[in-house]
Amino acid sequence: MTLRLYDTASRTVRDFVPVVTGKVGIYHCGLTVQGPPHLGHIRKEVTFDVLRRWFEFRGYAVTLVANITDIDDKVLAKETEQDGPWWAIAYANVRALHAAYTALGCLPPTYEPRATGHIPEMVELIAQLIERGHAYPADDGSGDVYFDVRSWPDYGTLSNQRLDDMEPAADADARGKRDPRDFALWKGHKEDEPVTASWPTPWGRGRPGWHLECSAMVGKYLGDEFDIHGGGLDLRFPHHENELAQSTxxxxxxxxxxxxxxxxxxxxxxxxxxxxxxxLVSDVATRFRPIDVRYYLIAPHYRSIIEFTEAAMAEAATAFQRVEGYVVRATEVTGGIDPAVGEPDPDFTAAMDDDLSVPAALAALQRAVREGNKLLADGDSPALADNLAGVRRMLGLLGLDPLDPLWVGATDRTGSSQAIDGLVAALLDQRQEARARKDFAAADAIRDRLGEAGVEVEDTPQGPRWTVVG
RNA sequence: GGCGCCGUGGCGGAGUGGCUACGCAGCGGCCUGCAAAGCCGUGUACACCAGUUCGAUUCUGGUCGGCGCCUCCA
Structure with a gap:
């Protein structure tokens, strides 16, 4: 079956056909690093991380480029609000973004270009646009350069809008514009702005407009024509519309x-x-386990709005821990398996191929977990090992395998020092002896004491198992 | 004013012109010394009103309600 994706431009689900067979180039708009990332930002990262993992499973060589916009109006504005130069603030937020990526199990992109590192590419693009008659330097001496929307009949096709219905762009004084909807490619340096935020160009010193950096960088790293451009829905207009106009x-x-x-x-x-x-991701990650947060963010379809509530987040954590519990118990019984040998359930694969229908894929996963739990009741078996491998493979494709080194430490439910292992084992031996002589009061007392210490005891057909909670 | 999206059982959340989504919670049962975990079973759900149809939660039109974009946005 072919991979199908919803394409915002055509507003339809279309078969994916790459520019180059076997390869896929994906560019998604990273962040304007004016602040540390919140849950909404990281939803986008997680979404494209799942997409990337799925393409890799489907045998594509993936090039994933996610940009950092480290110079723009908002970043500069932070300089007056916070103590420190704009470039230090931007860098601190880049580091916060990387911490969030790591916390939520996102694989690093192939490359993460920054706007400030690609001024020559932007100047080149502006020159091309002026030469072709689609851009012009403002005649008011401001040093601004604008894109001429009237010169480009296709302007508005991505967001399905007619130019005459649009409101004027407010990104600069309208005085130098030929049309109020023209947007800034380049912004001339202003007296009250730091010189560090300006670069020389044929049109004077200045800094890039908001949209230019993405067109310049995607062109450099993925080529003039590439496969997928992504981002949050709020970027469709004006950001992506303008990128599309500039580039085409x-x-x-x-x-x-x-x-x-x-x-x-x-x-x-x-x-x-x-x-x-x-x-903020840094805050949520202290109240919930990051792996549970990731599950919460990817469980609904990526094109559905998520209304964040603490209750729904907690419920998602419970749902995921059911799956995780199976993986942990089955691993104890089987002694562990190599998830790479696992095969995803056909329903899972079909769902993911259908515009990344994670909800349906998770339904298939849940069915597999139920089967696995039934197998688990009979102890170790080839069927159990097989099921476990499949479950972990599916989880891995979603970035949710709790035994992935990615999460170790964060989700280790049995890990403790050898001393604790020994102490708990000794107490459990005493409890087993008490149970053997039907002294259940003594047995329960030991279990209660362990519980008070944060050690939960469960009896299984394979004997008692314990986990550290909290 | 323009361009769009959405309203599903107690909750979260898919999907379909007729056939169990899935999970959480609840209830009943099995298992267990008890518990936990697990397994089995269990729900007259599709905002409202018309229309199309043999049949509509699904298609069409309208109403009500919520949300997004229209140059800060992931």
Whole structure:
């Protein structure tokens, strides 16, 4: 079966056909590093991490490029709010983003280009656009360079809007614009802005407009025509519309597929940087296990809005821990397996091929877990090992295998020092002796004492097992 | 005003012109010394009103409600 993806531009689900057979180039808009990432930002990262893992499973050589926009109005504005130069603030937020990636099990992108490192590529693109008659330097001496939307009849196709219905762009004084909807490719240096935030160009010193960096960088690393361009749905317009216009007007075919993930809302509204930052990844990760957070973020379809609530998050954690519990117990019984030999359930594969239908894929996974639990009741067997391998393979494709080195430490439910192992084992021996002589009061007393110390005891057909909780 | 998305059982969340989503919670049972975990069983769910149809939660139109974008946004 072919992989099918929903393409925002055509508003249909289409068979995926790569530019180059066997390869896929994906570019998704990383962050404008004006602040540390919140749960909404990381939803996007996790979504594209799952996409990337699925393409790799399907045998594609994946090139994943996620940019960092480290210079723009908002970043500069932080300089006056916070103590420190804009570039230090941007860098600190890059580091926070990397910490969030790691915490939530996202594989690093193939490359992570930064806007400030690609000024020459941007200048080149502007020159091409001016030469072709689609951009012009403002005649008010501001040093701004604008994209001429009237010169590009296709402007508006991505967001399905007509130019005449659009409101004026407010990214600069309209004085130098030919049309109020023209957007800035380049912004001339202003007296009150730091000189460090300006670069020389044929049109004077200045800094890039918001959209230019992505067109320049995607062109450099993925080519004039590439496979998939992604990002949050809120980027569809103006950001992606403008990228598309800039690139195609410069003669570059650009993205074949546009993928946009839906927002994560809080209190019924989109989490917005301008409304105030809440639900920082660094904060959520202290209240919930990161692997549970990842499950919560990918369990709904990527094109469905997530209304964040603590209750739903906690419920998702319970749901995932059921799966995780099976993996842990089955691993204890089988002695461990190599997940690479596992085969995903056909229903799982079909669901993932169908525009990354993770909810349906998880339903298949849950059925496999139920089967596994039944097998587990009979102890070790080839069928159990087989099932466990399949379950772990499926989990791995979602970045959720609890035994992946990625998560070790964070989710280790049995790990403790050898001393604790010995002490608990000794107490459990005493309890087993008590049970053997039907002294259940003594046996339960030992279990209660262990429970008070945070050690939970369960009796299984293979004997008692214990885990450290909390 | 323009362009879109969504309203599913107590909760989360898929999907389909007729056939069990799945999970959480609840209830009943099995297993267990007890428990935990697990397994089995268990729900007149598709905002409202019309229309199309043999049949609509699914398609069409309308109403109500919620959300996103229209140059800060993931």
């Amino acid at each position: 007007a410069a003669g570059r075919p650009f993205a074949r597929y546009w993928m946009h993930n839906a927002m994560l809302n809080l209190d019924g509204e989109k989490m917005s940087k301008s409304v105030g930052v809440s639900l």
